[in-house]
Amino acid sequence: MQIRCANSADLNTLVILDKISNITNWSLNDYQNSFNNKQHFIYILEEHGKISACIVFSVVCDEAEILQLWVENNSKRKGLGIYILNYTLIELRKKHMILRVFLEVRDGNESAINLYKKAGFLEVGRRHKYYNIDAWQFDALIMQKEFLGF
Numbered sequence: 001m002q003i004r005c006a007n008s009a010d011l012n013t014l015v016i017l018d019k020i021s022n023i024t025n026w027s028l029n030d031y032q033n034s035f036n037n038k039q040h041f042i043y044i045l046e047e048h049g050k051i052s053a054c055i056v057f058s059v060v061c062d063e064a065e066i067l068q069l070w071v072e073n074n075s076k077r078k079g080l081g082i083y084i085l086n087y088t089l090i091e092l093r094k095k096h097m098i099l100r101v102f103l104e105v106r107d108g109n110e111s112a113i114n115l116y117k118k119a120g121f122l123e124v125g126r127r128h129k130y131y132n133i134d135a136w137q138f139d140a141l142i143m144q145k146e147f148l149g150f
């Protein structure tokens with residue numbers, strides 16, 4: 001198992017895996033925009049040469065935001081989500097000198113909310129009816145992790 005930065009040749013595969021693994025999936029355009037943005041980072045977790053998970057985050061000054069995170073369907077609940085998330089948090093703290101990390105998650109997405117709580121995130125706000133999925137509206141929870149004492 002290894003974690004590396006995505007390269008341009010990975011982007012089409014990321015779109016395919018994201019689409020089947022994640023309700024709030026990104027388009028190729030979304031991945032390309034992040035890939036071309038110097039403040040964005042795309043990390044992928046590979047097992048035996050196959051992509052199993054992906055995380056996208058941005059860094060601005062001493063703050064970071066997690067923009068996307070998914071684990072491929074057949075690899076869920078095997079610890080890969082917490083592994084790539086914790087790897088990213090350590091990189092943010094040690095390499096980028098980040099003090100706090102934000103993210104938005106759909107209300108009701110218990111697997112992701114539990115994962116983020118396990119990694120030390122706390123709910124700090126809510127955006128009402130932020131997500132529109134199949135004509136349903138969902139709030140977005142805003143979660144934050146402070147690195148004090150990390």
Ligand SMILES: CC(C)(COP(=O)(O)OP(=O)(O)OC[C@H]1O[C@@H](n2cnc3c(N)ncnc32)[C@H](O)[C@@H]1OP(=O)(O)O)[C@@H](O)C(=O)NCCC(=O)NCCS
Pocket residue numbers: 021022023068069070071072075076077078079080081082083104105106109110111112114115116118
């Ligand atoms: C959220 C997601 C990334 C978790 O990845 P994962 O590899 O399956 O999670 P892990 O095996 O590392 O589990 C870590 C913790 O997450 C939580 N968790 C993961 N799956 C869960 C589930 N189905 N139900 C409840 N809690 C869950 C648990 O707290 C778990 O800790 P535990 O095993 O001690 O109970 C994965 O379910 C996913 O890709 N979901 C779709 C995309 C998505 O919603 N991304 C979030 C965008 S904000």
